[in-house]
Amino acid sequence: MRTRIESIGLYLPEREVTTSELISGMKTKPAFNLERITGIKARRFRSEDESTFTMAINAAENCLSHSRYEPEDIDLVISASISRLKEGTTALYEPPLSLLYKKRLGAFQAENFDINNACAGMTNGIRILDAMIKAGQVKTGMVVSGECISPIAETAVKEISDPIDDQFSALTVGDSGAAFIMDGGGSAEEGIDFVETTTVSKYSHLCIGQPSDKNAGYAMYTKTKEMLSPETLSVIPRFIEEVFEKHGKPFEASAYDYIITHQVSVRRCKAYMNAIKEYFNADPPENLLVVDDLGNTASTSIFVSLYTHLENKRLKKGNRLLLISTASGINYGLVSMTLGDLEV
Amino acid sequence: MGVVIKATGTSTDASLHDSIEHAVRAGSACIKAAGIDRNDIDLTLNIGIYRNNNFCEPASAPLVQSGLDINYSYLKGRKSFSLDIINGACGFLNAVQVGEAFLKTTDIKSVLVVSSDVHPSGKEVAGFPFRNIGAAALLEWSDDPRRGFQEILFRTSPDSSEEFESIIDLSAPGARGHVHIRQMKEYHNHLVDFTAGTLTFFYTEYGEKHNLQSNETIFLTSQPVKDFGSMVLETAGVNAKSVECLYDKYGDTNSSALTIAYHESVESGDIKTGDRVVFIGAGAGLTSAVGLYLE
Numbered sequence: 341m342r343t344r345i346e347s348i349g350l351y352l353p354e355r356e357v358t359t360s361e362l363i364s365g366m367k368t369k370p371a372f373n374l375e376r377i378t379g380i381k382a383r384r385f386r387s388e389d390e391s392t393f394t395m396a397i398n399a400a401e402n403c404l405s406h407s408r409y410e411p412e413d414i415d416l417v418i419s420a421s422i423s424r425l426k427e428g429t430t431a432l433y434e435p436p437l438s439l440l441y442k443k444r445l446g447a448f449q450a451e452n453f454d455i456n457n458a459c460a461g462m463t464n465g466i467r468i469l470d471a472m473i474k475a476g477q478v479k480t481g482m483v484v485s486g487e488c489i490s491p492i493a494e495t496a497v498k499e500i501s502d503p504i505d506d507q508f509s510a511l512t513v514g515d516s517g518a519a520f521i522m523d524g525g526g527s528a529e530e531g532i533d534f535v536e537t538t539t540v541s542k543y544s545h546l547c548i549g550q551p552s553d554k555n556a557g558y559a560m561y562t563k564t565k566e567m568l569s570p571e572t573l574s575v576i577p578r579f580i581e582e583v584f585e586k587h588g589k590p591f592e593a594s595a596y597d598y599i600i601t602h603q604v605s606v607r608r609c610k611a612y613m614n615a616i617k618e619y620f621n622a623d624p625p626e627n628l629l630v631v632d633d634l635g636n637t638a639s640t641s642i643f644v645s646l647y648t649h650l651e652n653k654r655l656k657k658g659n660r661l662l663l664i665s666t667a668s669g670i671n672y673g674l675v676s677m678t679l680g681d682l683e684v
Numbered sequence: 685m686g687v688v689i690k691a692t693g694t695s696t697d698a699s700l701h702d703s704i705e706h707a708v709r710a711g712s713a714c715i716k717a718a719g720i721d722r723n724d725i726d727l728t729l730n731i732g733i734y735r736n737n738n739f740c741e742p743a744s745a746p747l748v749q750s751g752l753d754i755n756y757s758y759l760k761g762r763k764s765f766s767l768d769i770i771n772g773a774c775g776f777l778n779a780v781q782v783g784e785a786f787l788k789t790t791d792i793k794s795v796l797v798v799s800s801d802v803h804p805s806g807k808e809v810a811g812f813p814f815r816n817i818g819a820a821a822l823l824e825w826s827d828d829p830r831r832g833f834q835e836i837l838f839r840t841s842p843d844s845s846e847e848f849e850s851i852i853d854l855s856a857p858g859a860r861g862h863v864h865i866r867q868m869k870e871y872h873n874h875l876v877d878f879t880a881g882t883l884t885f886f887y888t889e890y891g892e893k894h895n896l897q898s899n900e901t902i903f904l905t906s907q908p909v910k911d912f913g914s915m916v917l918e919t920a921g922v923n924a925k926s927v928e929c930l931y932d933k934y935g936d937t938n939s940s941a942l943t944i945a946y947h948e949s950v951e952s953g954d955i956k957t958g959d960r961v962v963f964i965g966a967g968a969g970l971t972s973a974v975g976l977y978l979e
Contacts, residue, residue, distance in 0.1 A: 422741050424852075431740075431852040433733050433863065434772050435845050435968035443845060451838045453778045456743045457767040464767050471785035491854070538763045539728075541750035549741030551852065551859035558854065560741065575758045582760055586791075668742035669766070 342526025342533075343470045344680055346480070349403025350647040351395050351517035352634070353384045362497060362511060371503030374511060379606020383514025383635030385490040390515070392425040392437065396486025397444050399517030399640075403482065404445070406683040407521050411446040414521070415478035418468065419454040420461030420639050421485040422549065429556065441484055451478070458547070459602055460537065460667035461485055461639035462518065466675055467535045469522045484519040487638045492560040495552050499559065509547070509562035512605055514635030518643035529658065530680035536583045536673065543572060543670040568604075572670055573611055577619030579672050580664075587676075593617075593624040596676075597659040598649075602666045603631035603641035612664065628654065639667075650684045657681045686832025687784045687823050689977075691718035692947040695800070695818035696934070701807055703735040704744060706800035706818025708751035710940075714796065714820035715752070725754050725822075726792040728766035729782065731775030731939045732800040734814060737860040738852050743768040748798050765792075772967030773906040775799070776942040777836050777975045780823065784833065787825040795823040799939040804852075805861035813865060813908075815935040819943035830958070835890045836975040839882040847871045848968040872909045879964060879972040880919035886962075886974040887922065894960065894976055896922075902955055903927040904945035905964040907936050916964060926954060938967075955979050 359375040359382065375381060386395065396419065404411060419438040426432040426440070438452035457464045465483030472478050496510035526532060546567040552559035566572070584591040593616065601612045609627050616624045630645045637644050642663050649655040657679055665673035693713025695706040707730060715722050730745035745766035750756065755764035771778045776797065783795040800818035803809045808816075826832050849866040852859050891897055903924050905913035913927040928945045930937070937944050942963050949955040957979055965973040 424740065425854075426851070429853065429855040431738075431854060433770075433850040433852070434848065435971065436771050438771075439840055439845060439969050439971065442840075443842065448840075448842050452771070452840065453775070454770040455767055456740070456770060457745070458742045460767075468782055468785070471789045472782070474789040475785040477781060477785055537765050538758075539746050539749055539755075539766045540758045541746050541754065541764075541766070542756045544742055544746040544750040547741060548739060550737045550739035551854060552857065553860055554857060556854055556856050556859070558740070578758065578760065582763075669746035671746065671765075671767075 341474055341524050342531035343473050343522055343524055344526035344531040345520050346523045346525060347403050347407035347521045348643065348647050348682055348684065349399045349406065349519040350644060351398035351402060353386045353390055353515050355385050355387055356382050357385050358382045362493065365497045366500060368501050368503065370508060377607060378512055379632050380512055380635050381632055384516065386488055386515045388428065391427050392421055392423045392486040392488040393427065393440060395488060395515065395517030396441055396484045399486065399519040400441060400445055400482065400484045403519035403521060409480055409521060412449060414447045414450045414480050414482050416481040417442040417447055417450045417452045418465050418481065418483045419485065420465045420483050421487050422456065422458055422461065422638055423488040425488045457671055458668035459638045459641065460665045460671040460673055462643055463663060463665040463673040463675060464537060467537050470532055470535050473522065473524045480521060480523045482519060482521045485639045486517040487640045488515050489513045489638045490515045491557040492549060495555055495557050495559040498555055499552065506561045506563060507559060509564050510560040512636045514637050516637040516640045516644050518640035520643060530678050533676040534587050535675045537671060538579060539669045539671050540575060547668040568608055573615050575672055576612055576664065577616050580674060583674050591620060593620060593622045595660060596625050596662045598625050599627045599662045599664060600642050600645045601627050601664040603629065603636055603645060606632055647684055650682055655679060685827055685829045686834060687780055687787060688826040688832045689946065690822045690824045692943055693717055693820045694944055694947050698816065701802045701816050703732055703800045703802045704747045704751055706802065707732060707744065707748045707798040710818035710820040711748060711752050711796055711798045714822050718822045722752055722754050723762060725764055725794050725796045727786060727795045728754065729779045729795060729797045730768045731779050731797060733770060733939055734801040734804060734863060736802065736804060736806060738804040772971060773938050773941055774838065774965035774967060774971050774973040775939050777963060777965050777973040780833050780975060781836055783823045793824065797821045797823060799943060801938045804863055813936050814938040817934060817937050817940050819940035819947065821943045831978050834894065834976045834978060836973065837882065837886050838973045839885065841878055841970040844874065844970045847874060847970065875908060875966050875970055876912065876915045876919055878970045879916045879966040882972040883916060883920040883922060883964065883974055890976060899923045900925050900960060902959055902961045903964060904942055904949065904961060906941045906966045907931045908966065913964065
């Protein structure tokens with residue numbers, strides 16, 4: 341059996357915040373040119389009445405509008421976001437967000453649970469659904485993430501007091517919602533070849549998100565130098581090599597039309613490609629970016645890029661894609677797949 | 685045939701208020717009891733909810749993996765993976781289900797399910813309903829047709845999602861150390877009735893197939909209130925060999941309740957090879973889950 345992504349949905353809040361606008365609100369300006377270093381020109385921030393919940397529902401409804409399935413056909417709803425804002429400034433532990441989503445969508449019969457694995461949440465969702473569909477536990481499943489991550493940027497603007505501060509990474513993020521539905525309808529022409537994930541736990545303490553101890557709202561503290569070090573970068577090509585060996589054939593960059601990596605920054609996305617190029621001594625295909633216009637949207641980022649490039653017709657049916665996720669943990673993930681006829 | 689619990693471990697030091705440390709201690713005890721190398725753990729699933737400082741990144745599981753020194757560095761040929769699965773006191777049965785999918789369809793052979801809940805302030809706080817505690821269970825696959833998890837059923841109510849809510853209020857500074865519980869007066873009564881309904885449904889579906897009405901079934905349940913399991917069984921009109929109640933000993937152990945109940949029942953000799961065990965999880969949502977396990 342081959343699983344596939346059957347449909348995909350996206351929601352982007354309307355409010356665009358440019359990097360220069362964001363920096364203009366800071367008392368202590370960065371000692372470097374943030375836009376030049378990250379390549380991020382703008383990102384979206386939620387409006388006052390938007391939250392993790394609303395962005396997830398908007399993305400899920402968009403996904404269902406492109407799907408052959410009705411809400412009552414979905415066997416499992418998984419929420420995969422880091423943020424858990426039910427409304428403006430209220431984060432929800434219990435009941436799980438997935439329960440609220442399935443009730444709002446009308447998928448009452450579906451099972452539900454939340455997963456959390458930092459920016460790897462949605463690719464982890466692919467791995468879980470791939471296994472659960474193949475195991476015969478469910479036929480269809482939806483992974484949805486409303487990623488209301490802008491509060492960490494707002495806190496960073498208020499709190500950064502040192503030109504080298506561990507909250508600078510928080511200035512790169514943007515809000516969004518994304519969703520996809522998976523089923524077992526894959527074929528030789530479309531579907532997921534394999535999905536593999538691993539956690540290298542020595543890096544687990546390098547990026548911590550939690551409520552600020554000074555202000556209202558969340559903050560994120562990142563040891564950027566260690567997090568984005570050559571050492572953490574070097575895992576990517578080694579992991580690719582090992583996963584492809586495990587699946588019976590060496591990695592060939594030319595076997596893919598595009599790569600989509602987690603959208604950390606333009607510079608880091610290029611670094612991923614250079615690491616692959618140097619390790620395998622071959623030019624990788626283009627990494628499809630959205631980070632320049634939308635920032636790092638955390639758990640949704642790969643799927644925001646996938647949707648955006650389906651919409652602008654860069655991506656089309658039959659394209660071979662390698663998705664590469666990286667996330668606090670540090671989690672590394674790979675999804676090898678052939679795109680079906682995804683409507684957006 | 686199915687997912688078997690190879691070993692369990694707990695962390696019950698009431699003076700410890702660190703969610704990661706509770707999970708690491710329980711995980712460490714579990715690995716020791718299983719007699720395996722820690723690097724043989726392929727997947728760590730954390731199902732605990734209430735954690736130090738209300739942190740949201742990374743997930744708890746990679747921190748627990750790090751604390752247990754499982755595949756600490758990237759080494760060729762050895763991989764481990766970890767993530768959090770969150771569904772209140774039913775999370776254990778979700779982890780069994782996800783564990784089963786991985787054990788059946790991938791090269792994952794060993795799944796460590798860890799749980800812990802603490803008040804985010806790292807202190808004892810009056811009114812917080814959950815006991816600071818940790819638990820761990822090691823799951824493996826068995827081809828023995830007389831062993832393992834057989835059927836798992838989840839059910840949620842179409843309404844009632846606001847009968848129990850736990851939230852972090854981020855409108856003011858200090859949210860690291862606070863969690864607010866909103867609980868309606870009738871919540872526990874409704875949860876008993878709803879869970880009894882789920883159990884009745886489970887018996888209608890699987891009772892005859894597995895001979896569940898024979899007075900030989902052992903019940904392990906969530907502990908949201910004292911004698912929860914007995915009340916559920918009485919409401920459902922279901923017979924039992926025994927219903928484990930640890931409320932007087934530990935209080936509401938939330939995400940760890942099912943693992944701890946199993947751990948203590950095996951240790952005391954109440955669960956023996958060949959026994960039929962029904963796990964019942966129940967919590968916010970309303971959500972309840974029932975799983976049949978053959979020891």
